[in-house]
Amino acid sequence: MGDVNRQIVLAERPGRHGVTxxxxxxxxxxxxxxxxxxxxxxxxxxxxxxxxxxxxAAGANYSEPVPLGGVMRSFALGQIVESDDSHxxxxxxxxxxxGWQDWHVSDGRDIDRRCHAADGPLELNLHLLGLTGLTxxxxxxxxxxxxxxxxxxxxxxxxxxxxVAGQVAKILGCRTVGxxxxxxxxxxxxxEFGYDAAIDYKTAGDLEAALKAAAPEGVDVYYDNTSxxxxxxxxxxxxxxxxxxxxxxxxxxxxxxxxxxxxxRAILVNxxxxxxxxxxxxxxxxxxxxxxxxxxxxxxxxxTRHDVAEGIExxxxxxxxxxxxxxxxxAMVRIAEAE
Amino acid sequence: MGDVNRQIVLAERPGRHGVTxxxxxxxxxxxxxxxxxxxxxxxxxxxxxxxxxxxxAAGANYSEPVPLGGVMRSFALGQIVESDDSHxxxxxxxxxxxGWQDWHVSDGRDIDRRCHAADGPLELNLHLLGLTGLTxxxxxxxxxxxxxxxxxxxxxxxxxxxxVAGQVAKILGCRTVGxxxxxxxxxxxxxEFGYDAAIDYKTAGDLEAALKAAAPEGVDVYYDNTSxxxxxxxxxxxxxxxxxxxxxxxxxxxxxxxxxxxxxRAILVNxxxxxxxxxxxxxxxxxxxxxxxxxxxxxxxxxTRHDVAEGIExxxxxxxxxxxxxxxxxAMVRIAEAE
Numbered sequence: 079m080g081d082v083n084r085q086i087v088l089a090e091r092p093g094r095h096g097v098t099x100x101x102x103x104x105x106x107x108x109x110x111x112x113x114x115x116x117x118x119x120x121x122x123x124x125x126x127x128x129x130x131x132x133x134x135a136a137g138a139n140y141s142e143p144v145p146l147g148g149v150m151r152s153f154a155l156g157q158i159v160e161s162d163d164s165h166x167x168x169x170x171x172x173x174x175x176x177g178w179q180d181w182h183v184s185d186g187r188d189i190d191r192r193c194h195a196a197d198g199p200l201e202l203n204l205h206l207l208g209l210t211g212l213t214x215x216x217x218x219x220x221x222x223x224x225x226x227x228x229x230x231x232x233x234x235x236x237x238x239x240x241x242v243a244g245q246v247a248k249i250l251g252c253r254t255v256g257x258x259x260x261x262x263x264x265x266x267x268x269x270e271f272g273y274d275a276a277i278d279y280k281t282a283g284d285l286e287a288a289l290k291a292a293a294p295e296g297v298d299v300y301y302d303n304t305s306x307x308x309x310x311x312x313x314x315x316x317x318x319x320x321x322x323x324x325x326x327x328x329x330x331x332x333x334x335x336x337x338x339x340x341x342x343r344a345i346l347v348n349x350x351x352x353x354x355x356x357x358x359x360x361x362x363x364x365x366x367x368x369x370x371x372x373x374x375x376x377x378x379x380x381x382t383r384h385d386v387a388e389g390i391e392x393x394x395x396x397x398x399x400x401x402x403x404x405x406x407x408x409a410m411v412r413i414a415e416a417e
Numbered sequence: 418m419g420d421v422n423r424q425i426v427l428a429e430r431p432g433r434h435g436v437t438x439x440x441x442x443x444x445x446x447x448x449x450x451x452x453x454x455x456x457x458x459x460x461x462x463x464x465x466x467x468x469x470x471x472x473x474a475a476g477a478n479y480s481e482p483v484p485l486g487g488v489m490r491s492f493a494l495g496q497i498v499e500s501d502d503s504h505x506x507x508x509x510x511x512x513x514x515x516g517w518q519d520w521h522v523s524d525g526r527d528i529d530r531r532c533h534a535a536d537g538p539l540e541l542n543l544h545l546l547g548l549t550g551l552t553x554x555x556x557x558x559x560x561x562x563x564x565x566x567x568x569x570x571x572x573x574x575x576x577x578x579x580x581v582a583g584q585v586a587k588i589l590g591c592r593t594v595g596x597x598x599x600x601x602x603x604x605x606x607x608x609e610f611g612y613d614a615a616i617d618y619k620t621a622g623d624l625e626a627a628l629k630a631a632a633p634e635g636v637d638v639y640y641d642n643t644s645x646x647x648x649x650x651x652x653x654x655x656x657x658x659x660x661x662x663x664x665x666x667x668x669x670x671x672x673x674x675x676x677x678x679x680x681x682r683a684i685l686v687n688x689x690x691x692x693x694x695x696x697x698x699x700x701x702x703x704x705x706x707x708x709x710x711x712x713x714x715x716x717x718x719x720x721t722r723h724d725v726a727e728g729i730e731x732x733x734x735x736x737x738x739x740x741x742x743x744x745x746x747x748a749m750v751r752i753a754e755a756e
Contacts, residue, residue: 305681342644346693354685
């Protein structure tokens with residue numbers, strides 16, 4: 079393994095059956111050599127996450143889709159093993175967009191964060207201290223701006239992002255209400271992530287009534303990962319000056335644009351604010367956010383779950399489990415040990 | 418007239434025919450006497466505006482509906498004729514919620530702004546320097562925050578609020594695109610209010626295509642008075658970081674909540690912000706805003722139209738013209754001269 083670069087590449091785009099194992103192929107390339115000013119990164123952990131479905135679809139998105147035959151785009155935790163850049167000395171742990179492969183050559187621009195072994199288990203860097211945790215923390219604090227005593231509602235409350243958002247809101251002194259999709263996840267929300275109330279949106283029936291019971295005074299902050307019926311219920315229960323962070327739209331298709339209730343009057347009457355959040359717009363805050371999250375984790379105030387598969391060849395199947403909602407915690411694949 | 422208080426009161430709530438003349442009744446009451454600490458205001462101009470439909474409807478709104486038999490709620494320009502409050506000396510011109518009546522007794526809390534004869538014709542205080550102009554200016558500058566060179570779209574672009582918003586955006590160096598509802602208003606948008614482009618939403622057919630032609634680079638700021646099809650088109654053409662001020666929902670019913678396209682992905686992908694605006698939340702900025710608007714008006718950079726009816730008994734019919742869109746400029750009724 080040390081002398082070759084195993085890569086999972088995109089074999090075909092998702093068709094009518096969605097993402098399948100046939101979309102991917104393992105290839106073995108030569109271990110790359112860094113050029114002047116470049117770094118050679120050995121990947122230790124590869125991330126599997128819902129956004130990857132969008133990255134291999136043909137439609138427009140934040141970024142160009144992964145080309146056919148190209149290495150599957152992915153966040154990863156790696157270790158710099160060769161460096162021609164004094165800002166990134168060999169041995170550094172780094173988190174960034176390094177792809178599903180053993181080795182990655184970087185000019186530094188695809189590194190999103192310098193990691194620190196002292197922050198805790200390495201897995202944390204792909205979750206709580208990685209894009210999911212940073213997204214949870216920054217969208218909540220920068221867009222939601224919750225104040226102690228306010229009520230914060232979270233959709234996909236037991237998910238990777240939602241579970242961190244809910245816990246941070248609780249740490250900040252808020253009442254938290256989570257929406258999730260099974261009785262088991264409701265229990266997890268209450269027992270593990272500290273939500274004050276959790277609603278199984280699949281069985282609750284009248285979601286507005288369920289939310290009214292869970293948050294009688296209404297919702298000040300809504301951390302929205304889904305759009306769809308959960309959002310429709312929340313938008314009927316806004317308090318004045320409510321802040322809604324749109325972080326994901328998991329419950330609705332991208333094309334064609336689906337129909338739903340027009341929220342305009344709810345936004346107007348409550349002088350609410352709805353804002354779309356993309357973590358990379360807030361890169362300057364990543365280090366401060368990760369530092370705070372690491373402290374809370376060390377203090378035992380934030381709980382995380384990691385669903386770790388072993389070996390690069392396991393990555394496609396592990397991603398499929400994520401897309402089916404079968405993962406138990408943040409999904410990642412371990413492919414090497416740090417030196 | 419000097420010794421009695423003529424009042425237009427609410428005779429019945431709008432029924433299936435909407436607001437009609439039968440909703441109102443003229444009554445003659447005694448001229449009121451102010452008590453300790455109170456002011457007696459003689460109304461000079463009464464306002465007629467779309468919001469009044471909401472104030473007499475039974476449904477929930479920002480405020481309690483006008484009670485049956487109660488004086489019709491209205492903005493007005495008045496002059497203080499007796500005062501037991503040194504903050505508001507007799508002779509002061511004041512703008513506030515004084516109702517459709519000759520005389521109003523106030524404790525000062527329903528006064529929204531002190532007016533100044535030097536600012537221009539008195540009518541300005543019910544329009545450019547009143548709630549419509551303040552709403553236009555503050556929602557645009559505080560929520561829309563347009564920068565020179567950006568594109569600002571306005572719905573009901575020739576209306577009382579929209580026409581000021583469009584002109585302010587132009588003064589601030591923006592490219593302005595107005596949506597309006599007739600060929601005549603399109604001409605007015607272009608010739609009188611200085612829009613760079615104007616679209617007749619009733620005849621344009623494909624609104625997205627029309628907007629794309631008018632604003633090829635997309636929309637940075639959307640001043641939304643309507644919701645509905647115009648908004649649906651704008652939301653497909655947002656630029657990154659777009660700001661949408663929801664100021665009105667004229668094109669959609671309040672109940673039941675109508676269906677429309679879900680904007681979530683457009684908001685997310687463009688990291689847009691949608692915010693509901695109610696002018697009274699910004700009362701602390703009223704004087705500064707009015708001062709700026711008065712300067713621009715004196716410089717000839719903002720054009721206004723006033724549709725002035727004469728005599729308090731004309732108020733209900735004048736309001737009906739507003740609700741049918743038949744008014745030509747900001748509608749108001751003159752009932753007395755300033756001393």
